[in-house]
Amino acid sequence: MxxxxxxxxxxxxxxxxxxxxxxxxxxxxxxxxLSDEHGKVQGVEWVAHPGSPTLPGIEVSKQAAADHRxxxxxxxxxxxxxxxxxxxxxxxxxxxxxxxxxxxAPFVAVTGLDGSEVASYTVTGLDAESAVVALELYRRxxxxxxxxxxxxxxxxxxxxxxxxxxxxxxxxxxSINEAVVQGLARSVAAPPPRAADGDRSRxxxxxxxxxxxxxSTSPGAPGQVSPQHGHPGGQGPIASxxxxxxxxAAYPTASAPADPSxxxxxxxxxxxxxxxxxxxxxxxPPPPPPTAPPARPGQPAQPVAGDATGWSMxxxxxxxxxxxxxxxxxxxxAYRSAxxxxxxxxEQELDKALSDPRARIGGQGDAAREAARAKHxxxxxxxxxxxxxxxxxxxxxxxxxxxxxxxxxxxxxNPAWHGYRVPMEIPMAVRLGDLHLPESAGLSIPMLVxxxxxxxxxxxxxRTGSFEGSIADSDDLRRLAMDTAVAHAARLLAVYPAGExxxxxxxxxxxxxxxxxxxxxTGVLAAPPAVGAAGVNEVLARLTxxxxxxxxxxxxxxxxxxxxxxxxxxxxxxxxxFPHGFDDRAVTQLRYLADEGPAVGVHLMLVADREDAAxxxxxxxxxxxxxxxxxxxxxxxxxxxxxxxxxxxxxSRVPPGSQVLQHVLTQVATARRSWNR
Numbered sequence: 001m002x003x004x005x006x007x008x009x010x011x012x013x014x015x016x017x018x019x020x021x022x023x024x025x026x027x028x029x030x031x032x033x034l035s036d037e038h039g040k041v042q043g044v045e046w047v048a049h050p051g052s053p054t055l056p057g058i059e060v061s062k063q064a065a066a067d068h069r070x071x072x073x074x075x076x077x078x079x080x081x082x083x084x085x086x087x088x089x090x091x092x093x094x095x096x097x098x099x100x101x102x103x104x105a106p107f108v109a110v111t112g113l114d115g116s117e118v119a120s121y122t123v124t125g126l127d128a129e130s131a132v133v134a135l136e137l138y139r140r141x142x143x144x145x146x147x148x149x150x151x152x153x154x155x156x157x158x159x160x161x162x163x164x165x166x167x168x169x170x171x172x173x174x175s176i177n178e179a180v181v182q183g184l185a186r187s188v189a190a191p192p193p194r195a196a197d198g199d200r201s202r203x204x205x206x207x208x209x210x211x212x213x214x215x216s217t218s219p220g221a222p223g224q225v226s227p228q229h230g231h232p233g234g235q236g237p238i239a240s241x242x243x244x245x246x247x248x249a250a251y252p253t254a255s256a257p258a259d260p261s262x263x264x265x266x267x268x269x270x271x272x273x274x275x276x277x278x279x280x281x282x283x284x285p286p287p288p289p290p291t292a293p294p295a296r297p298g299q300p301a302q303p304v305a306g307d308a309t310g311w312s313m314x315x316x317x318x319x320x321x322x323x324x325x326x327x328x329x330x331x332x333x334a335y336r337s338a339x340x341x342x343x344x345x346x347e348q349e350l351d352k353a354l355s356d357p358r359a360r361i362g363g364q365g366d367a368a369r370e371a372a373r374a375k376h377x378x379x380x381x382x383x384x385x386x387x388x389x390x391x392x393x394x395x396x397x398x399x400x401x402x403x404x405x406x407x408x409x410x411x412x413x414n415p416a417w418h419g420y421r422v423p424m425e426i427p428m429a430v431r432l433g434d435l436h437l438p439e440s441a442g443l444s445i446p447m448l449v450x451x452x453x454x455x456x457x458x459x460x461x462x463r464t465g466s467f468e469g470s471i472a473d474s475d476d477l478r479r480l481a482m483d484t485a486v487a488h489a490a491r492l493l494a495v496y497p498a499g500e501x502x503x504x505x506x507x508x509x510x511x512x513x514x515x516x517x518x519x520x521x522t523g524v525l526a527a528p529p530a531v532g533a534a535g536v537n538e539v540l541a542r543l544t545x546x547x548x549x550x551x552x553x554x555x556x557x558x559x560x561x562x563x564x565x566x567x568x569x570x571x572x573x574x575x576x577x578f579p580h581g582f583d584d585r586a587v588t589q590l591r592y593l594a595d596e597g598p599a600v601g602v603h604l605m606l607v608a609d610r611e612d613a614a615x616x617x618x619x620x621x622x623x624x625x626x627x628x629x630x631x632x633x634x635x636x637x638x639x640x641x642x643x644x645x646x647x648x649x650x651x652s653r654v655p656p657g658s659q660v661l662q663h664v665l666t667q668v669a670t671a672r673r674s675w676n677r
Contacts, residue, residue: 051179462609508581
């Protein structure tokens with residue numbers, strides 16, 4: 001029976017190998033400290049954190065996430081360790097909440113390897129604190145217990161670690177935050193939370209939830225699955241309970257603003273700068289969402305494109321894609337957890353069988369080993385069956401959703417581009433590629449990024465850790481990287497209304513002429529690509545001045561006083577072969593644009609090899625961390641914000657020999673000329 005602890009309460013632990021699961025709703029840092037019988041942490045080597053996630057007997061997550069699973073083996077801890085403290089902290093310097101009082105109360109559960117919950121604790125009563133000791137596992141008279149602590153610290157991790165007697169607390173807290181920021185720079189950002197009534201509902205049917213799947217609690221309760229997120233009949237990746245350890249926290253998906261065409265920026269007393277087209281009308285009320293055809297008895301309901309909740313078909317498709325992404329992440333997490341449990345159980349049974357010398361000599365030991373392996377195979381097969389069932393349903397849904405996507409969400413080979421016309425409204429998001437997991441190589445989920453872009457893009461032109469990146473020629477990689485950048489720029493130009501997106505290019509060495517040909521020949525660029533040091537400085541000075549002017553107008557409440565020749569459109573700067581042609585001043589200006597530009601409509605797209613910039617040392621590290629890294633070849637470098645899976649990113653490529661890019665850019669150029677008249 002599960003013990004629901006309150007602050008200060010303890011509970012005995014009968015198992016040595018445990019999992020500690022954290023559900024926070026927002027990305028948090030999870031760590032652990034080991035301390036002696038006096039409660040003192042002896043040194044930094046006694047702290048498990050994202051930068052150093054593994055210690056004897058304890059392993060924590062490598063990055064900030066909303067859902068964590070910490071592994072603990074009490075028997076493997078050193079004899080001098082008498083206490084394991086589980087720490088939670090809000091990441092700093094990444095734009096998220098800075099105090100626990102502004103987020104949902106974290107939920108922490110101690111479970112066995114079979115997923116059975118031993119004790120749980122909801123960390124309530126926090127306000128200004130940004131770090132907290134959630135619970136502790138402690139040794140008392142040869143036995144281990146768990147205690148709910150809930151001790152918060154307004155001074156963050158530095159204050160918490162200092163309180164535990166660590167001399168290097170401040171330095172370690174800084175290195176932990178550095179590791180977390182680097183991890184977040186590699187992650188796929190979660191969509192912003194939707195309104196309270198915007199929970200994603202795939203179908204009209206309510207999933208049949210078991211006792212451990214949230215059926216007796218309200219949706220969104222800590223540690224429970226929200227019924228709105230499952231598939232009908234309990235057959236979806238969440239409701240199926242594919243194996244022990246399935247993540248059970250509910251996370252919201254995204255919603256669009258009522259008028260996505262109104263691009264506003266942070267404002268002072270004078271209000272926002274509104275870039276919406278003056279001639280547009282308000283959107284009409286949405287049509288009712290489509291309904292699925294009735295399912296045959298015993299069969300899951302047929303998938304329908306746009307069956308998620310939303311104000312418009314575009315929003316419903318957006319929410320449906322994100323729901324598929326979440327479902328695949330959690331279904332795979334359940335499968336991996338079930339496989340881990342099966343392997344752990346087999347190891348325990350084999351150890352038990354071999355612990356008796358008599359069993360090792362006779363045939364009894366061989367029979368025990370065979371039985372353990374057979375049980376392992378049975379558990380893995382059952383987990384794979386559940387995963388395959390979920391993948392089959394998600395694949396069927398993807399086959400329905402993909403053809404229905406609008407151009408902003410569609411692949412370049414989608415027929416939606418054949419009848420492309422320049423839109424009158426800014427879409428919610430844009431597709432920058434696809435994502436898949438090793439267990440589901442045949443199923444890809446569109447990678448949709450909200451507009452306007454909140455982070456710049458870094459297209460990696462160097463060798464990556466992937467197989468494709470390691471075998472490709474370096475010159476081919478550079479060409480592919482620039483081709484990828486041009487394809488992304490063309491898509492951004494295509495999804496914005498006429499005159500509301502402007503692209504600038506810096507090609508200091510003039511080495512990207514062939515890749516840039518579609519942009520240059522159609523005339524969609526604001527000016528010819530800038531070359532040489534003089535061209536670099538001129539473009540950077542112009543965009544830096546634009547950022548300064550808009551910022552001053554906003555802060556001074558004088559948005560109407562901007563110069564008449566200032567282009568109010570969103571600006572994109574593509575830099576090829578960075579940092580070639582950049583001196584220290586130009587690098588500083590680029591960092592300024594990366595930090596301050598997105599808030600006032602100036603965005604970066606760097607095509608660069610990180611190794612080429614090594615001469616600048618740590619000067620460029622903040623710039624790299626502020627950008628979303630994409631690759632011109634498939635690469636597994638992105639992580640999701642829920643369970644931290646490593647996803648393989650597939651770039652969005654134009655089919656060989658296709659004229660779709662030329663067709664789309666010609667339409668954009670024609671619409672721009674008409675708009676300028």
